[in-house]
Amino acid sequence: MYTYMIIELIAWIIGLVAIALIIFKFGFFSWLNKKRKKLSLVTWVALGTLVFAIFLGTYAAHPNPLSFALPPFMQSKAPGGLAPSIPIPTALKFLLNSGDFEKVDDIGADPNAVPAPITRTESTTVEFDLTAKEVIGEVIDGVQFNYWTYNGTAPGPMLRVREGDDVIVNLTNDKSSLHEHNIDFHAVTGPGGGAAVTKVQPGETKSFKWKAINPGLYVYHCATANISTHNAHGQYGMIMVDPVEGLPEVDKEFYVMQGELYTAGGLGKKGLTVFDSQGLIDGQPTYVTFNGKVEDAPRMTAKVGDKIRMYVGNGGVNLISSFHVIGEIFDNVYPEAAIGSEPHHNVQTTAVLPGGASIVEFTVDVPGDYTLVDHALARMNKGAWAVLRVEGEQNPEIFQTL
Numbered sequence: 001m002y003t004y005m006i007i008e009l010i011a012w013i014i015g016l017v018a019i020a021l022i023i024f025k026f027g028f029f030s031w032l033n034k035k036r037k038k039l040s041l042v043t044w045v046a047l048g049t050l051v052f053a054i055f056l057g058t059y060a061a062h063p064n065p066l067s068f069a070l071p072p073f074m075q076s077k078a079p080g081g082l083a084p085s086i087p088i089p090t091a092l093k094f095l096l097n098s099g100d101f102e103k104v105d106d107i108g109a110d111p112n113a114v115p116a117p118i119t120r121t122e123s124t125t126v127e128f129d130l131t132a133k134e135v136i137g138e139v140i141d142g143v144q145f146n147y148w149t150y151n152g153t154a155p156g157p158m159l160r161v162r163e164g165d166d167v168i169v170n171l172t173n174d175k176s177s178l179h180e181h182n183i184d185f186h187a188v189t190g191p192g193g194g195a196a197v198t199k200v201q202p203g204e205t206k207s208f209k210w211k212a213i214n215p216g217l218y219v220y221h222c223a224t225a226n227i228s229t230h231n232a233h234g235q236y237g238m239i240m241v242d243p244v245e246g247l248p249e250v251d252k253e254f255y256v257m258q259g260e261l262y263t264a265g266g267l268g269k270k271g272l273t274v275f276d277s278q279g280l281i282d283g284q285p286t287y288v289t290f291n292g293k294v295e296d297a298p299r300m301t302a303k304v305g306d307k308i309r310m311y312v313g314n315g316g317v318n319l320i321s322s323f324h325v326i327g328e329i330f331d332n333v334y335p336e337a338a339i340g341s342e343p344h345h346n347v348q349t350t351a352v353l354p355g356g357a358s359i360v361e362f363t364v365d366v367p368g369d370y371t372l373v374d375h376a377l378a379r380m381n382k383g384a385w386a387v388l389r390v391e392g393e394q395n396p397e398i399f400q401t402l
Contacts, residue, residue, distance in 0.1 A: 212241045
């Protein structure tokens with residue numbers, strides 16, 4: 001177990017001796033004999049020894065690949081695996097094929113696109129068609145990223161079924177994709193949540209069937225190696241399994257998922273940015289977003305008096321979200337989106353775990369703009385915010401300017 005340490009120490013000793021010899025030769029002897037034009041044998045030996053020391057030190061310090069700690073079946077099969085930077089073959093392949101990627105004008109999933117509550121009283125079979133597609137989308141004005149999506153948005157569409165339903169999922173990998181994809185539903189009881197039977201190559205379709213046994217709000221995501229890489233490209237979404245008795249009626253429902261983007265070059269770098277694997281490993285996202293991109297205008301609206309329900313998820317892959325709406329208190333919170341237990345009342349901020357979810361409810365009594373945040377507030381600088389715009393009459397009994 002001491003081998004690499006010993007080699008590293010030897011490299012340091014040899015290297016320092018070589019440097020000392022070079023300094024001595026070029027310093028002392030060149031001062032004595034300025035007319036000397038050829039390097040002596042000692043100098044050549046010293047230079048060679050220095051090169052050898054650098055080689056030894058590099059060998060001794062060279063780590064295992066970044067995916068070495070993963071189970072073998074979860075290691076990436078992509079060229080270079082999970083590398084600190086894009087390997088040259090992968091970069092060339094991407095550039096040669098980037099013209100085939102769809103350019104999506106609005107990559108962020110619409111928070112208003114919530115399927116209607118299920119009112120039927122009988123179970124049935126529900127079928128969903130999902131397409132894994134690699135596209136180019138805009139994180140914020142002037143900054144583009146290669147998103148990996150379901151149905152062309154990040155997050156993918158919100159799905160909804162009823163407890164007891166049989167669910168058929170047809171997953172297609174778009175022919176323009178460069179990578180294999182699959183899908184893992186946290187609501188599924190079965191191998192990999194479906195991931196084990198939905199590995200699809202570009203242009204391929206696979207299907208599976210499962211029963212929605214447990215009510216609640218669940219994340220789905222790609223579970224192809226390297227899993228964290230796929231999720232950090234935006235490949236996640238949520239499915240709501242309504243309880244048999246349904247949820248209490250509300251006026252407005254919204255779909256909100258926090259996610260992380262890791263891009264090389266730092267915050268705000270213009271143009272098409274490449275994926276930063278080292279940032280992913282270090283847990284330092286460049287951007288933290290609600291619904292895939294940095295918001296530039298409010299997309300959620302309500303009226304004074306509306307009872308709001310938000311389905312909140314966290315696509316991860318590293319950060320716990322401290323979800324908070326500035327200027328509101330949650331009347332009800334279903335912690336970790338658990339259906340069946342008593343909800344919490346009068347909650348200011350709720351934790352949403354990576355790969356987890358929460359359901360929050362509140363009534364808007366005063367008009368204005370209400371900012372959704374991850375209350376680890378430094379993340380607002382990276383894009384972790386969105387706005388709920390409430391219109392209507394002022395309510396001076398609750399709030400007024402003096």
